[in-house]
Structures are given as C-alpha cells and as structure tokens.
Amino acid sequence: MTPDEIKAFLQQAKEDPALxxxxxxxxDDILLGVIKLEKKHLYGTGTTSANRRRxxxxxxxxxxxxxxxxxx
Amino acid sequence: MILKQLKLVDFRQFYGDNDxxxxxxxxxxxxxxxxxxxxxxxxxxxxxxxxxxxxxNSDFERxxxxxxxxxxREGKNTCRVELYFVHDKLDYLAQRHHVKEGKxxxxxxKIENYNFREMPxxxxxxxxxxxxxxxxxxxxxxxxxxxxxxRRSGETFRRAIRxxxxxxxxxxxxxxxxxVKRGYSKKAEEIYKRNDAARKAAQAKSEAEDRLIxxxxxxxTLDTNIAEEDARFDDLSQRLSASGNSDANRIEGDLRATxxxxxxxxxxxxxCHLERQNLIFKYGWAVFGTELASKGLDFIDDSTLKGRxxxxxxxxxxxxxxxxxxxxxxxxxxxGTAEYEAVVSLLEKANTAIINQRVMKARSAAAYMEGQAxxxxxxxxxxxxxxxxxxxxxxxxxxxEHSLQQELHEIDEEEIQRLSKAFDHCRKxxxxxxxxHGKIQSDIEVARSQIETFKRELSKHGVHDGYLQxxxxxxxxxxxxxxxxxxxxxxxxxxxxxxxxxxxxxILRKFSRKDYxxxxxxxxxxxxxxxxxxxxxKSSGENLLLNLAFVASLxxxxxxxxxxxxxxxxxxxxxxxVIDAPFGELDETYKGATTAFLPGTARQMVLLLSSSHWxxxxxxxxxxxxxxxxxxxxxxxxxxxxxxxDIIEIGGQQIAQSIYGAERDITSLRKIQ
Numbered sequence: 001m002t003p004d005e006i007k008a009f010l011q012q013a014k015e016d017p018a019l020x021x022x023x024x025x026x027x028d029d030i031l032l033g034v035i036k037l038e039k040k041h042l043y044g045t046g047t048t049s050a051n052r053r054r055x056x057x058x059x060x061x062x063x064x065x066x067x068x069x070x071x072x
Numbered sequence: 073m074i075l076k077q078l079k080l081v082d083f084r085q086f087y088g089d090n091d092x093x094x095x096x097x098x099x100x101x102x103x104x105x106x107x108x109x110x111x112x113x114x115x116x117x118x119x120x121x122x123x124x125x126x127x128x129n130s131d132f133e134r135x136x137x138x139x140x141x142x143x144x145r146e147g148k149n150t151c152r153v154e155l156y157f158v159h160d161k162l163d164y165l166a167q168r169h170h171v172k173e174g175k176x177x178x179x180x181x182k183i184e185n186y187n188f189r190e191m192p193x194x195x196x197x198x199x200x201x202x203x204x205x206x207x208x209x210x211x212x213x214x215x216x217x218x219x220x221x222x223r224r225s226g227e228t229f230r231r232a233i234r235x236x237x238x239x240x241x242x243x244x245x246x247x248x249x250x251x252v253k254r255g256y257s258k259k260a261e262e263i264y265k266r267n268d269a270a271r272k273a274a275q276a277k278s279e280a281e282d283r284l285i286x287x288x289x290x291x292x293t294l295d296t297n298i299a300e301e302d303a304r305f306d307d308l309s310q311r312l313s314a315s316g317n318s319d320a321n322r323i324e325g326d327l328r329a330t331x332x333x334x335x336x337x338x339x340x341x342x343x344c345h346l347e348r349q350n351l352i353f354k355y356g357w358a359v360f361g362t363e364l365a366s367k368g369l370d371f372i373d374d375s376t377l378k379g380r381x382x383x384x385x386x387x388x389x390x391x392x393x394x395x396x397x398x399x400x401x402x403x404x405x406x407x408g409t410a411e412y413e414a415v416v417s418l419l420e421k422a423n424t425a426i427i428n429q430r431v432m433k434a435r436s437a438a439a440y441m442e443g444q445a446x447x448x449x450x451x452x453x454x455x456x457x458x459x460x461x462x463x464x465x466x467x468x469x470x471x472x473e474h475s476l477q478q479e480l481h482e483i484d485e486e487e488i489q490r491l492s493k494a495f496d497h498c499r500k501x502x503x504x505x506x507x508x509h510g511k512i513q514s515d516i517e518v519a520r521s522q523i524e525t526f527k528r529e530l531s532k533h534g535v536h537d538g539y540l541q542x543x544x545x546x547x548x549x550x551x552x553x554x555x556x557x558x559x560x561x562x563x564x565x566x567x568x569x570x571x572x573x574x575x576x577x578x579i580l581r582k583f584s585r586k587d588y589x590x591x592x593x594x595x596x597x598x599x600x601x602x603x604x605x606x607x608x609x610k611s612s613g614e615n616l617l618l619n620l621a622f623v624a625s626l627x628x629x630x631x632x633x634x635x636x637x638x639x640x641x642x643x644x645x646x647x648x649x650v651i652d653a654p655f656g657e658l659d660e661t662y663k664g665a666t667t668a669f670l671p672g673t674a675r676q677m678v679l680l681l682s683s684s685h686w687x688x689x690x691x692x693x694x695x696x697x698x699x700x701x702x703x704x705x706x707x708x709x710x711x712x713x714x715x716x717x718d719i720i721e722i723g724g725q726q727i728a729q730s731i732y733g734a735e736r737d738i739t740s741l742r743k744i745q
Contacts, residue, residue: 034245
C-alpha cells in the first residue's frame with residue numbers, strides 16, 4: 001500500500017471502525033484476551049502490581065489454552 | 073481531550089488561584105502564553121503533565137518543591153492543579169493535590185448540569201483518553217529533543233512512533249507471554265525430573281534457554297554500542313565535510329561510500345558464516361550417518377544379490393506345505409519327523425509383507441541419507457564459493473579504504489589529521505564490535521539449535537504423559553501468539569513509517585526554503601536528502617523544523633487512529649498540542665513557516681513563548697488563529713533601582729513583564745485583551 005492508500009484507509013476506518021477488524025481465529029481471540037487484561041492493568045497505574053497482572057494472565061491462559069487444546 | 077481551563081493553586085511560581093482559559097473552538101484554536109525565561113512557561117506545561125499523570129519532565133528543576141515558596145512561608149502545606157477538559161462532548165475536571173511530604177491524591181469528576189460526579193479509577197480513565205506514553209508528544213518541550221538524524225535517536229523515534237501507534241499493550245503482552253511460557257516450561261521440567269534421562273535433557277534445555285536469554289541481552293547491548301559508534305562516525309564525517317578543505321571534502325565523500333561498501337561486504341560475510349553453520353545443523357546427522365548408511369545399504373544390496381534379502385521363501389507357501397503335509401519333493405511331512413522340523417524352521421526366515429516393507433524402508437532411508445550428504449556438500453561448496461568471492465571483494469575494498477585514509481592523513485592540516493585519526497579509531501572500534509556481534513550471533517544459533525534438540529529428546533520421554541504433552545502444546549501455542557503479535561506490530565510500524573515520512577515531507581515541501589526531502593531508514597533514522605538522494609548536513613534550525621514536523625505528523629497519525637477500537641493496538645487520540653519554547657533556533661523565515669503549519673496539525677494548540685520566539689514574523693503568521701493570549705508577569709519585592717523597564721509589545725500594547733516593589737516574589741498571569 002502506498003502512504004496515500006494507507007491514509008485513505010485510516011480515514012475510512014475512522015468512519016467505520018469495523019473495517020480494521022481482521023479475520024481472526026481462536027488463537028487470535030486468546031491473544032486479544034491477553035491484551036484486554038494488559039489494558040485493564042496498565043491503565044490502572046498504581047492500582048495493580050506486575051505480579052498480580054501476570055498471575056491473572058496465567059490463570060486466563062490456563063483456561064483458554066485448555067479449551068483450545070481440547071478442541072483440537 | 074480538549075482543554076478548557078487550567079487552575080494553578082499555590083503551585084510553584086504561582087501564588088493563590090491562577091486561571092488560564094484555553095482557546096478551543098473553531099478556527100481560533102491557539103492559546104498564546106508569553107513569558108521570559110524562568111517565569112513559569114515550563115511550569116505550565118509540567119503542571120498539566122503532573123495533574124494528569126503525576127509526572128514532570130526530566131529537566132524540570134527541583135521537582136519535589138511544588139508548593140509556592142511564599143505560600144509555604146505563610147504556613148500552607150498543600151498546592152493543587154485543576155484541569156477542566158472536554159472529552160466526547162462531556163465536561164470533566166481532573167484535580168491533583170500535593171500535600172507536603174504526603175501523597176498526591178488524584179480525582180476526576182464528570183460535570184453534568186453543574187453537578188460534579190466523581191469517577192471511579194481516575195488514572196484508568198485518563199489513560200483511556202490520553203495514554204501516558206502518547207502524552208510526551210502532545211506536551212512537548214521544543215528545545216528538549218535531540219537531533220532527529222542522530223543514529224542514537226533512531227531508537228527514540230522508533231519508540232515515539234510505537235507510542236503514538238499504541239504498541240504499549242501488545243509489547244507488554246509479548247513480555248508477559250514469554251514469562252508465562254517460562255512458567256509452563258518449569259512445570260514440565262518438574263515432571264521430567266521423575267525420569268533420569270529426561271531430567272538431564274530438561275536441565276540441559278533449561279541451561280541452553282538461560283544462555284540464550286543472556287546472549288540476546290549481550291547482542292542488544294552491542295547493538296546500542298554499534299549505534300553509538302555509527303553516530304560518532306557520522307559526526308566525524310560531517311565535521312570533515314564541513315572543514316572547508318576541498319581535498320578533505322572529496323576524500324570524505326569517497327571514504328564514506330567505501331566504508332559503507334566494506335560494512336555491507338562484512339555483513340554479507342557474517343551471513344555467509346551463519347549460513348554455513350546452519351547447513352551443519354540442518355544436514356549434520358546425514359553427514360555423520362553417511363558411512364553407517366552406506367554400510368547398511370551395501371549389506372542390503374549384497375544380501376539381495378545373494379538372495380538372502382528378501383528371503384526366497386514366502387511365509388504363506390511354507391504354511392501351505394505344512395498344511396498339505398507334503399513337501400514339493402514328494403516327501404511326507406508329519407509332525408515330529410526331521411523333514412517336518414526342517415520345513416517348520418523355514419518359517420523363521422520366511423518372507424512376510426512386513427519384512428518386505430522394512431527392507432524397502434531401510435533401503436530408502438539409507439539412500440536418502442546418502443542423497444542428503446550430497447546435497448550438503450553441494451550447498452557447502454556453493455557457500456564456500458560465495459565466501460571466497462566476498463573475501464576477495466573485502467580485501468580490495470579495505471585496500472581502497474586504507475589508501476583513502478592515507479590520503480586524508482597526508483593533508484597538511486592539523487584539524488584534518490586529528491579528525492582522520494579519530495575516524496580511523498572509530499572504524500577500528502566498529503570492526504571490533506561487529507566481530508563480537510558475529511560471534512554472539514553464532515552462539516545464539518548454537519543455543520537455539522541445542523534447545524530444539526533437547527525439545528525433541530524430551531518429547532520422546534513425555535509421550536505417555538497427557539499433562540506433560542499439554543504443557544508442551546501450551547508453550548508452542550504461546551510461541552505462535554508471540555510471533556503473530558510481533559508480526560502485526562512490525563506490519564503496522566512499517567506502514568506507519570511511510571505515512572509519517574510522507575507527512576513530514578509535505579510539511580517540508582511547503583515550509584522549508586530548500587528543496588529537501590526526508591528519508592527514513594529501517595532503523596528509524598531520519599535523513600535530510602537532496603533530489604539526487606545525497607544526505608545533507610542540517611543546520612540546527614532545520615533540525616528543529618524537522619523535529620516539529622515529525623511531532624506534528626505523529627499527532628496527525630494519532631488523530632487518524634482516533635476510532636481504531638477493537639484492534640489490539642491502543643486507539644489513537646485527539647489532544648491539545650502544548651509546546652514550550654518551540655522556536656528556539658529558528659530564524660525569522662522558519663519561525664513564520666513553523667507558526668503557519670502548527671495550528672493545522674492539532675485541534676487545539678497552546679504555545680508557550682519568550683519574546684525572542686515571538687518577535688518578528690510569528691505574530692503575523694498566527695494572529696488569525698489566536699483565541700486567548702496571556703502574559704506571565706514577574707513580580708518582585710525588590711525595588712527597580714537601576715534596572716531598565718521590562719516591556720513587551722503585544723498586539724500594539726506596551727505591557728510590563730516585570731513589576732518591582734511587589735507584595736510577594738511570584739509570577740502572575742495577565743490576560744491580554
């Protein structure tokens with residue numbers, strides 16, 4: 001994509017954010033789940049510790065990956 | 073986030089209540105705040121940062137003395153900053169208090185019909201509107217940024233682009249995923265410990281993983297050192313070029329090109345060595361197994377020739393004879409007789425479908441190994457030929473480099489000889505660093521290969537343990553997630569880099585006197601180049617213009633990504649562009665040019681200017697966009713004495729910037745009508 005095409009695409013995406021949603025699979029959804037947890041913890045600076053964040057991510061991954069592997 | 077009002081209460085130079093109303097509607101979106109050095113311009117910028125993020129710029133002096141000195145003398149032990157802003161058409165108030173030797177409580181209120189409703193998790197809320205990492209670029213200290221084309225700044229600018237694109241969560245996720253994966257790996261090691269052979273492999277794998285982490289850290293440090301040497305090299309090169317000696321200029325140009333060629337060839341050689349090493353990892357088993365395979369194949373062929381493999385008897389044929397109780401020679405075969413036993417013994421050697429299959433497999437495996445060994449030799453020979461060519465080329469290029477250096481050294485000028493020596497020293501240091509780099513890179517490949525080998529070995533041991541298999545699978549899936557995350561970040565970074573370069577170029581085309589363009593390397597180093605692609609040394613003014621254009625393009629990018637919800641990046645944002653001392657090193661023309669493009673870059677702009685920034689073309693260029701204008705007035709108890717009047721002229725008004733014989737030593741705000 002040329003810079004102009006990228007800019008035009010971003011402009012369109014401003015009006016329709018769904019455009020920048022990708023075709024995702026189950027593993028992408030798990031990854032987004034991790035990022036949501038990061039967002040929750042990092043925006044709340046001073047309210048949660050790095051260890052607590054990691055514990056929650058590990059717990060989430062335990063469940064999510066178990067479901068994923070069982071579905072394979 | 074659009075700022076409406078800032079209230080400073082006993083904060084730093086500002087005694088009592090001090091209010092600044094910001095321009096934010098329509099085309100008059102600029103607020104100008106005039107003030108000479110030391111009266112509080114930087115304090116205003118920092119007060120906003122402190123209020124929202126409890127953060128101050130690193131060059132902000134005495135960061136712990138926040139309470140106004142006069143207020144403290146009167147016994148006050150608190151101060152506060154309040155910021156009224158609009159977000160998504162709703163009004164908010166952010167308020168941070170400072171209590172001497174205490175905490176700095178922070179609250180955010182939503183304002184509806186004059187009711188103030190306190191928001192839960194105020195830091196989280198502010199972070200969701202303006203992520204702290206992006207804030208640095210919106211609240212910008214114009215003189216605090218280093219040279220944009222400095223290699224040392226490459227990482228800073230990459231970081232800036234990553235911050236403005238909202239990489240924070242994804243990068244943190246990568247880091248956390250690596251740690252969670254290590255946790256699964258440790259759990260798996262505990263299980264392996266139950267089995268002696270597996271324990272050894274698990275331990276070896278763990279050691280190799282630790283080694284790999286250390287090696288990667290070493291290579292990161294080396295990369296930084298190399299970037300520093302490269303920056304020094306560029307600096308020396310520019311100084312030589314600016315020496316005014318025509319011979320030195322010519323030699324410098326040739327030398328820079330030759331050094332680049334040498335570096336490229338050295339890199340190709342390093343890649344060549346790595347390629348050869350990878351070939352050994354890829355084919356090593358086949359090469360060392362070739363003799364065995366060859367013997368095995370000879371044995372199979374020999375036995376086949378002698379009719380031993382496959383056996384001349386089919387199992388089914390021998391069983392038919394036993395069932396018929398008659399041999400093909402006509403003898404009767406009864407159980408217990410010597411003839412019967414002789415025919416039964418043939419069953420042990422008789423040919424079956426499985427044996428046939430095994431012979432075929434052994435033959436094809438042995439043939440494959442022989443073929444792989446040949447492929448290995450062919451590829452090694454090809455790599456070797458490439459290496460020889462590169463080494464020859466390197467020798468020629470190094471000779472050319474040496475002779476240019478000699479030529480440079482012979483110029484009978486003290487300064488050039490000094491630069492020439494420094495140049496030579498710098499080049500040698502770079503070579504040493506690259507040699508170390510190559511060695512560590514090679515060790516990294518070895519560690520990676522060892523980890524893979526141990527992993528294969530361990531997977532054999534854990535084949536019957538479901539939990540262990542699951543732990544191993546989890547690690548694979550985490551690797552896949554990390555790789556997807558990194559891939560997407562890189563994709564976004566690359567496409568954004570070109571957009572940002574284009575925006576910077578369009579600003580330069582409009583506002584720079586010279587016909588230059590920007591080139592951004594993969595390492596995010598920004599070069600100013602002429603039409604013919606040749607790099608040009610920039611004046612400090614051009615550097616500053618470039619910096620401002622770069623930051624403006626970042627803000628533009630953040631604005632474009634405002635609605636990027638749902639993606640794994642943080643959405644962009646709209647926020648005010650607050651710039652302290654933006655025009656320090658710009659001459660009149662560039663000041664005018666910069667003032668002309670800045671208001672268009674952000675929805676709201678606050679400029680903090682001293683009279684040296686203000687005089688001249690700035691007023692004409694910006695006055696149509698100015699909504700509010702303030703002057704920071706220095707009030708002093710001391711009498712004026714011999715000091716001259718300190719007057720500034722704004723919009724035709726003559727206004728005193730310093731007041732003597734005042735009640736207190738403070739800074740006050742005066743709104744310009």
